[in-house]
Amino acid sequence: MTLRDIMKYIESEYEVINLTPCEVCGGDYQAEDLEIVLIDDVPYDICQCSCCNCGHEKVFEFCAPFIEDKNLKKIKRNLN
Ligand SMILES: [Zn+2]
Numbered sequence: 001m002t003l004r005d006i007m008k009y010i011e012s013e014y015e016v017i018n019l020t021p022c023e024v025c026g027g028d029y030q031a032e033d034l035e036i037v038l039i040d041d042v043p044y045d046i047c048q049c050s051c052c053n054c055g056h057e058k059v060f061e062f063c064a065p066f067i068e069d070k071n072l073k074k075i076k077r078n079l080n
Contacts, residue, residue, distance in 0.1 A: 001066050001071075003071055006064075006066070006071060006075060007075070009064070009066075010045065010075075013045060013060070014031055014047075016028060016060070017029050017047060017049055017060055020058075020060075022051035022053060022054060022056050023058070024051065024054050024056040025051060025056070026053040027051045027053025027054060028050060029049040029052070029058060030052045031049050033047070034046070034047045034079055035047075035048075036064065036075060038048065042063065043059055044062065045060075045064050045080065046059060046061055047058075047060040047062070
C-alpha cells in the first residue's frame with residue numbers, strides 16, 4: 001500500500017465522521033486531532049472530534065493494520 005492509498009483511507013475516515021450525526025443534538029462532527037497509536041502492535045487512527053453545533057466531544061477509532069512503521073512517520077509528517 002502506498003502512502004497515497006493510506007492518505008485516501010484517512011480521507012474516507014473523515015467521511016465516516018462527517019456522516020455520523022452528533023449523538024446529543026444531531027449536528028456535524030468536526031475532526032480536531034488525528035493521531036496514530038499502536039495498540040498491541042496494531043496501528044489505530046484515533047480521531048478526536050467535536051460537534052460544531054453543541055461542542056459534544058467524541059473519539060473515533062479506526063483500525064489501520066496496513067500502516068507499516070516506515071510509513072507511520074511520513075503520515076504523521078503529512079498530518080502536521
Ligand atoms: Zn451536538
